[in-house]
Amino acid sequence: TKFNMIDVPEVPSEPYNKPSYTGQVKKGALIGAAAGIVFIALYALLKKTVQKPDELKYDMSLSCMGNIPAVKFKARGKKRKNRLFYFDKNIAQGFKESILALQIKAERELDEAHGKILLVTSTTSGEGKTTVAMNLACAAASHGKTVLFIDGDLRKQEDRMLLVNSAGPGLKEVVEGKCGLGEAVQSDEKSGISFLCGSIPVKKAPAILNHPRLEEVFGEAREQYDLIILDTRAAVGFEDAQLLSQYCDQVLY
Secondary structure, eight states: OOOOOOSOOOOOSSOTTOOOHHHHHHHHHHHHHHHHHHHHHHHHHHSOOOOSHHHHHHHHSOOOOOOOOOOOOOOBSBOOOOOOOTTOTTSOHHHHHHHHHHHHHHHHHHHHTTOOEEEEOOSSTTSSHHHHHHHHHHHHHTTTOOEEEEEOOTTTOOTHHHHOSSOOOOHHHHHTTSSOHHHHOEEOTTTOOEEEOOSSOOSOHHHHHTOTTHHHHHHHHHHHOSEEEEEOOOSTTOSHHHHHHTTOSEEEO
């Protein structure tokens, strides 16, 4: 056998399989992006998100009473507190019209049930429950209704500070007999609503909400007012809304 040498062997100066760092980074980025897209697609597919009013009724068997638009404030030096009121001239007209439409529908539901007490609650705090409840009261009062706004969130008792910057009795004091309903209820001249809002958080709220005199207090309020808006604690993690719902005619969730 005869061999012919084509190339003379020599010592290599660099590896023949030297890695391409740029290529590896591009490859990793593409794989990461693809994995992220797949994860987002699976999350969107498995997570139930209500995007249209019709979907609310389909998923939860609840009819959509209205849509409230988001409202943004312009920055003015100090951070402005998130206080949206129906009677505020600086609030967008779209917000007022949405509140008015919701108030009309809610009152229609109450009239059909021959009731006066509307309980407002939500899943968790921070969803705008108190904003909706208080603005419904303001909208009804602006149309000549005698409205009583009650802070049923005894664990916080923060609604009073939205109306007046002073301490005073609330639902707890009336139920315990420390004062009468007429003594505890105050009026807000600007909004035209009457309010029963305490100023001291209650540690044992279920004891007040299960009190036998609570039904008597709501019965007295029915005789004096055209509409009673009851702002309660968020439903998740607490039984407050469930306990108060037995005294109400309709629930706005």
